[in-house]
Amino acid sequence: MTTWKRKDLLSMQELSADEITAVLDTSAAFKQVGSRQIKKVPALRGKTLVNFFVEPSTRTRISFELAAFRLSADVVNISPTTSSLTKGETLKDTARNLQALHADIIVLRHQSAGAAQFLAERLQSSIVNAGDGAHEHPTQALLDVFTIRERKGRIAGLHIVIIGDILFSRVARSNIWALLKLGARVTLAGPSTLVPRAFAEMGVAVSHSIDDILPAADVVNLLRIQHERQQKQFFPSLGEYVHLFGLTRKRAEILKPDCLIMHPGPINRGIEIDSEIADSPRSVILDQVTNGLAVRMAVLYLCAGGKKLG
Amino acid sequence: MTTWKRKDLLSMQELSADEITAVLDTSAAFKQVGSRQIKKVPALRGKTLVNFFVEPSTRTRISFELAAFRLSADVVNISPTTSSLTKGETLKDTARNLQALHADIIVLRHQSAGAAQFLAERLQSSIVNAGDGAHEHPTQALLDVFTIRERKGRIAGLHIVIIGDILFSRVARSNIWALLKLGARVTLAGPSTLVPRAFAEMGVAVSHSIDDILPAADVVNLLRIQHERQQKQFFPSLGEYVHLFGLTRKRAEILKPDCLIMHPGPINRGIEIDSEIADSPRSVILDQVTNGLAVRMAVLYLCAGGKKLG
Amino acid sequence: MTTWKRKDLLSMQELSADEITAVLDTSAAFKQVGSRQIKKVPALRGKTLVNFFVEPSTRTRISFELAAFRLSADVVNISPTTSSLTKGETLKDTARNLQALHADIIVLRHQSAGAAQFLAERLQSSIVNAGDGAHEHPTQALLDVFTIRERKGRIAGLHIVIIGDILFSRVARSNIWALLKLGARVTLAGPSTLVPRAFAEMGVAVSHSIDDILPAADVVNLLRIQHERQQKQFFPSLGEYVHLFGLTRKRAEILKPDCLIMHPGPINRGIEIDSEIADSPRSVILDQVTNGLAVRMAVLYLCAGGKKLG
Numbered sequence: 031m032t033t034w035k036r037k038d039l040l041s042m043q044e045l046s047a048d049e050i051t052a053v054l055d056t057s058a059a060f061k062q063v064g065s066r067q068i069k070k071v072p073a074l075r076g077k078t079l080v081n082f083f084v085e086p087s088t089r090t091r092i093s094f095e096l097a098a099f100r101l102s103a104d105v106v107n108i109s110p111t112t113s114s115l116t117k118g119e120t121l122k123d124t125a126r127n128l129q130a131l132h133a134d135i136i137v138l139r140h141q142s143a144g145a146a147q148f149l150a151e152r153l154q155s156s157i158v159n160a161g162d163g164a165h166e167h168p169t170q171a172l173l174d175v176f177t178i179r180e181r182k183g184r185i186a187g188l189h190i191v192i193i194g195d196i197l198f199s200r201v202a203r204s205n206i207w208a209l210l211k212l213g214a215r216v217t218l219a220g221p222s223t224l225v226p227r228a229f230a231e232m233g234v235a236v237s238h239s240i241d242d243i244l245p246a247a248d249v250v251n252l253l254r255i256q257h258e259r260q261q262k263q264f265f266p267s268l269g270e271y272v273h274l275f276g277l278t279r280k281r282a283e284i285l286k287p288d289c290l291i292m293h294p295g296p297i298n299r300g301i302e303i304d305s306e307i308a309d310s311p312r313s314v315i316l317d318q319v320t321n322g323l324a325v326r327m328a329v330l331y332l333c334a335g336g337k338k339l340g
Numbered sequence: 341m342t343t344w345k346r347k348d349l350l351s352m353q354e355l356s357a358d359e360i361t362a363v364l365d366t367s368a369a370f371k372q373v374g375s376r377q378i379k380k381v382p383a384l385r386g387k388t389l390v391n392f393f394v395e396p397s398t399r400t401r402i403s404f405e406l407a408a409f410r411l412s413a414d415v416v417n418i419s420p421t422t423s424s425l426t427k428g429e430t431l432k433d434t435a436r437n438l439q440a441l442h443a444d445i446i447v448l449r450h451q452s453a454g455a456a457q458f459l460a461e462r463l464q465s466s467i468v469n470a471g472d473g474a475h476e477h478p479t480q481a482l483l484d485v486f487t488i489r490e491r492k493g494r495i496a497g498l499h500i501v502i503i504g505d506i507l508f509s510r511v512a513r514s515n516i517w518a519l520l521k522l523g524a525r526v527t528l529a530g531p532s533t534l535v536p537r538a539f540a541e542m543g544v545a546v547s548h549s550i551d552d553i554l555p556a557a558d559v560v561n562l563l564r565i566q567h568e569r570q571q572k573q574f575f576p577s578l579g580e581y582v583h584l585f586g587l588t589r590k591r592a593e594i595l596k597p598d599c600l601i602m603h604p605g606p607i608n609r610g611i612e613i614d615s616e617i618a619d620s621p622r623s624v625i626l627d628q629v630t631n632g633l634a635v636r637m638a639v640l641y642l643c644a645g646g647k648k649l650g
Numbered sequence: 651m652t653t654w655k656r657k658d659l660l661s662m663q664e665l666s667a668d669e670i671t672a673v674l675d676t677s678a679a680f681k682q683v684g685s686r687q688i689k690k691v692p693a694l695r696g697k698t699l700v701n702f703f704v705e706p707s708t709r710t711r712i713s714f715e716l717a718a719f720r721l722s723a724d725v726v727n728i729s730p731t732t733s734s735l736t737k738g739e740t741l742k743d744t745a746r747n748l749q750a751l752h753a754d755i756i757v758l759r760h761q762s763a764g765a766a767q768f769l770a771e772r773l774q775s776s777i778v779n780a781g782d783g784a785h786e787h788p789t790q791a792l793l794d795v796f797t798i799r800e801r802k803g804r805i806a807g808l809h810i811v812i813i814g815d816i817l818f819s820r821v822a823r824s825n826i827w828a829l830l831k832l833g834a835r836v837t838l839a840g841p842s843t844l845v846p847r848a849f850a851e852m853g854v855a856v857s858h859s860i861d862d863i864l865p866a867a868d869v870v871n872l873l874r875i876q877h878e879r880q881q882k883q884f885f886p887s888l889g890e891y892v893h894l895f896g897l898t899r900k901r902a903e904i905l906k907p908d909c910l911i912m913h914p915g916p917i918n919r920g921i922e923i924d925s926e927i928a929d930s931p932r933s934v935i936l937d938q939v940t941n942g943l944a945v946r947m948a949v950l951y952l953c954a955g956g957k958k959l960g
Contacts, residue, residue: 064442068386076688078716089437092416096388096441099414104719106712119916127709127915130939131716132684295437296429319440374752378696399747402726406698406751409724605747606739629750 034332038150038157041166042207050208054176056328057321063100064324073331074103077134081107082125083160084140089295090160090169093319094137097326103135121145122152129155135330138162156333164198169329170294171204173322175212177314178249180321181290186213189246193275194253194302195224197264201294202253206232217243220275223264240275245284251292252277252302268301277303282310290314344642348460348467351476352517360518364486366638367631373410374634383641384413387444391417392435393470394450399605400470400479403629404447407636413445431455432462439465445640448472466643474508479639480604481514483632485522487624488559490631491600496523499556503585504563504612505534507574511563511604516542527553530585533574550585555594561602562587562612578611587613592620600624654952658770658777661786662827670828674796676948677941683720684944693951694723697754701727702745703780704760709915710780710789713939714757717946723754741765742772749775755950758782776953784818789949790914791824793942795832797934798869800941801910806833809866813895814873814922815844817884821873821914826852837863840895843884860895865904871912872897872922888921897923902930910934 033048034056042050063071079098081091086109098105121140128136135156138146143165150157161167179185190209196202196218209216210233217235218225230236237243244250255271265271272278277291282304285291291303291313299305308315344362352360373381389408391401396419408415431450438446445466448456453475460467471477489495500519506512506528519526520543527545528535540546547553554560565581575581582588587601592614595601601613601623609615618625653668654676662670683691699718701711706729718725741760748756755776758766763785770777781787799805810829816822816838829836830853837855838845850856857863864870875891885891892898897911902924905911911923911933919925928935 066386069388069442070386076686076690076720078689078719080712088418092390092418092438093441095416096414099388100386104716106715108708108712120919123916123919126936127939128712130936131713131943132689132940296433299430299433316436316440319437320442323441376696379698379752380696398728402700402728402748403751405726406724409698410696606743609740609743626746626750629747630752633751 037154037333037335038146038159039168039329039333040147040150040157040159042168042171042204042211043166045168045208045211047211047213050172050175050211053172053325053328053332054179056332057172057176057324058180060100060327060331061321061324063327064320070100070102072102074098074101074134074334077103077334078132079103079105079135079137079330080128080133081105082128082136082138083107083109084121084138084145085161086110087139087161090139093322094158094160094326094330097323097330100323100327101330103330106133121149125149125153125155129153134334158329158333161200163200164203165200166204166207167200168204169322169326170201171208172329173318173325174205174251174292174294175208176321176325177292177318178290180317181314182248185209187215188248189215189217190249190251191217191219191240191243191247192251192253193219193240193277194255195265196220196229196253197224197226199253205251206234210234217247219243221264221266221271241281241284244281245286247285247289249290249292250277250285251294252297254294254296255298255301272301276301277307279304279307282307282312285312288312292318295319347464347643347645348456348469349478349639349643350457350460350467350469352478352481352514352521353476355478355518355521357521357523360482360485360521363482363635363638363642364489366642367482367486367634368490370410370637370641371631371634373637374630380410380412382412384408384411384444384644387413387644388442389413389415389445389447389640390438390443391415392438392446392448393417393419394431394448394455395471396420397449397471400449403632404468404470404636404640407633407640410633410637411640413640416443431459435459435463435465439463444644468639468643471510473510474513475510476514476517477510478514479632479636480511481518482639483628483635484515484561484602484604485518486631486635487602487628488600490627491624492558495519497525498558499525499527500559500561501527501529501550501553501557502561502563503529503550503587504565505575506530506539506563507534507536509563515561516544520544527557529553531574531576531581551591551594554591555596557595557599559600559602560587560595561604564604564606565608565611582611586611587617589614589617592617592622595622598622602628605629657774657953657955658766658779659788659949659953660767660770660777660779662788662791662824662831663786665788665828665831667831667833670792670795670831673792673945673948673952674799676952677792677796677944678800680720680947680951681941681944683947684940690720690722692722694718694721694754694954697723697954698752699723699725699755699757699950700748700753701725702748702756702758703727703729704741704758704765705781706730707759707781710759713942714778714780714946714950717943717950720943720947721950723950726753741769745769745773745775749773754954778949778953781820783820784823785820786824786827787820788824789942789946790821791828792949793938793945794825794871794912794914795828796941796945797912797938798910800937801934802868805829807835808868809835809837810869810871811837811839811860811863811867812871812873813839813860813897814875815885816840816849816873817844817846819873825871826854830854837867839863841884841886841891861901861904864901865906867905867909869910869912870897870905871914874914874916875918875921892921896921897927899924899927902927902932905932908932912938915939
């Protein structure tokens with residue numbers, strides 16, 4: 031049924047277009063489950079998922095937790111506040127302990143790029159990267175691509191504009207890989223300090239203003255400005271950012287009528303996007319959240335070696 | 341089977357006597373489940389409950405969590421320490437995200453009066469108010485009323501005395517509404533700063549001493565003195581409070597032999613109540629805890645639109 | 651099938667050799683469950699386990715949580731950060747509330763010796779001691795003994811050397827009781843401040859150097875040095891400790907070829923043990939973790955009064 035042979039999901043960079051499509055197709059099947067009277071399938075009954083979040087993220091943790099519940103898996107959460115596990119112990123030792131406890135799948139959020147791969151190479155447990163530093167956040171890219179395909183019917187040939195802090199964004203990096211592999215045209219936009227020209231080497235266009243590129247966009251994906259921890263030397267003032275890169279009501283008027291507006295959340299209303307644009311019919315921000323559940327079910331199911339849907 | 345048509349439980353003020361009775365009758369049915377060999381029913385299998393506690397409360401959170409488990413629902417907990425969810429995001433946006441994740445029921449504890457209603461008006465998910473500021477705590481009132489009815493066989497005509505910090509108590513407010521609707525006579529007692537005469541407008545009696553009213557009480561409900569955060573300008577010294585309003589061993593002698601002694605917990609032994617009175621046969625404090633489980637099962641079940649018991 | 655009649659597991663001191671053997675035999679049966687396709691049995695379906703950890707311990711909490719999941723029990727976690735439960739409330743009152751919520755089993759980790767027994771005498775709920783101060787940690791001893799028996803086929807007649815901070819170690823204390831009851835020979839080793847001669851009264855040998863005793867050991871159990879909270883007046887410098895008591899690569903050469911190397915974890919690589927020795931074939935450190943799951947399933951099952959395996 032599927033071309034998926036991996037035990038881990040570490041990055042979009044390593045996936046082929048066929049593998050990405052396999053995840054999207056499986057996600058579509060699981061999305062059907064969400065419309066049933068009883069939203070559970072026994073696919074992972076008796077299997078254990080560990081949400082190992084060294085860096086906190088309530089929303090991603092919950093999405094994986096609910097995806098696991100729907101597959102009838104058992105879930106254990108390890109948060110940074112429950113730090114005694116890792117005290118005086120290396121990441122590898124902690125993970126080997128989780129494997130010794132028969133953790134079938136470890137969902138890892140970690141502040142260091144490469145942490146998920148490091149574990150994947152050393153453990154038999156499946157490792158799902160839920161964000162590693164500024165490197166990748168593959169399930170976010172998969173749910174973004176799923177949402178676009180669901181609305182547009184395809185990815186190839188679409189023009190996707192990603193706006194914001196690209197340099198430090200794992201969401202951007204995973205999206206770029208996924209979109210290019212599936213044949214989309216990608217333009218990155220933002221302040222020159224945050225969107226260096228070097229990105230062009232990946233095969234994308236780079237722009238430091240958006241008013242000229244928005245009219246041609248099929249999809250606009252706005253990244254969250256984490257202004258509380260944004261590095262001062264890279265980031266303009268908030269007012270200047272909104273003026274230059276915010277999707278204001280006025281600026282939304284130059285978008286195509288069927289342009290999709292996306293955001294990985296949580297949104298800063300009035301900063302990346304005006305409040306009424308976030309809630310407008312072109313916004314698929316909440317669809318992304320819903321689709322995240324189906325995509326994560328698919329990823330857990332495929333990595334656990336699932337063969338047929340229950 | 342029931343007159344319940346609501347998707348939410350927000351307050352006792354909005355419920356009719358028939359609706360309250362419907363919850364109590366359903367609770368009684370669920371209490372039977374607790375005496376079975378296997379204490380679970382499949383009523384909410386595949387449904388998701390989110391315990392969204394912006395203000396912490398371990399005991400209420402656990403009661404809802406166990407109630408959900410017995411109905412075979414899946415439970416996700418969001419505590420204030422897992423604050424990243426709400427960072428830079430409005431309550432409404434957070435809740436809409438939970439709805440997008442197919443949260444069937446959101447149990448909300450929040451420091452602001454009206455928070456539960458605000459969400460209920462904007463979401464399709466069922467909202468259960470687990471305490472909103474000094475406004476209401478309806479499941480506490482329901483479990484209190486259930487406990488009284490279980491022991492006394494009725495509510496109408498009984499004389500209930502509620503003692504303590506009424507002004508800032510959501511427990512008191514919810515109890516007053518529930519008891520009056522069911523035909524009880526209610527007297528509020530406590531320091532005049534905490535029990536203003538204005539409460540008489542609700543249809544209750546107000547007293548600033550208790551020795552004259554205790555002999556006629558069928559039920560005494562002692563509210564918790566939260567002396568660590570009690571507002572200094574309203575509150576007498578702890579010693580003075582105990583002297584005037586504490587249910588001491590001596591004072592308990594003037595109660596009717598079958599007067600019920602209640603407390604929402606956690607109790608301050610030696611402050612609101614003497615230790616041996618808290619553990620005496622007339623105390624139903626632990627019955628309240630047990631009944632809370634059945635009442636919350638009923639509330640979750642009814643709000644989720646349950647038709648028949650499994 | 652079993653000689654187990656207890657509702658609680660409080661200490662190894664109180665168990666007979668027959669009772670210990672009953673736990674080990676039941677654990678072996680449960681370990682089989684871990685190799686099945688679906689790793690769950692319905693033995694405790696509908697029962698509730700509360701992980702009540704007043705002192706934090708992520709790894710022990712997770713082990714009990716996973717054990718409960720495999721028995722199909724529902725689990726509620728109470729951590730020290732969710733402290734509102736215990737605010738202004740005695741341990742006994744908190745526990746009585748948990749019992750009123752139908753907690754069938756309370757797993758207690760507490761900083762005070764005797765806390766588990768205190769609750770066991772006052773509640774109908776089963777109490778499992780998950781560590782009480784410097785007193786006992788019985789499930790750790792049971793999993794240690796299980797691991798030895800699994801590898802060596804027996805306990806009687808073996809020579810077990812326990813190295814480290816014995817004085818303040820509940821792990822050591824529980825191991826000593828278990829090993830002696832099952833007929834092992836036990837030698838305690840470490841600095842004289844941490845391994846006082848008085849231990850000899852328990853029926854063990856005491857040594858303040860290890861090079862002379864290692865060659866005769868069948869098992870070496872290294873306790874974790876908690877140097878961040880080790881009491882300065884008792885503890886030598888870290889370098890001196892490693893020099894005198896660390897299981898270095900060189901020192902490992904004098905061990906028997908089939909000597910088992912154990913550690914309750916988390917290990918401090920390079921302190922109690924050299925990294926390559928911790929990962930060598932003689933090390934059963936990760937087996938201990940895996941066996942902990944089976945042993946805790948057995949303990950929960952037996953204390954809950956289980957009669958036959960599902």
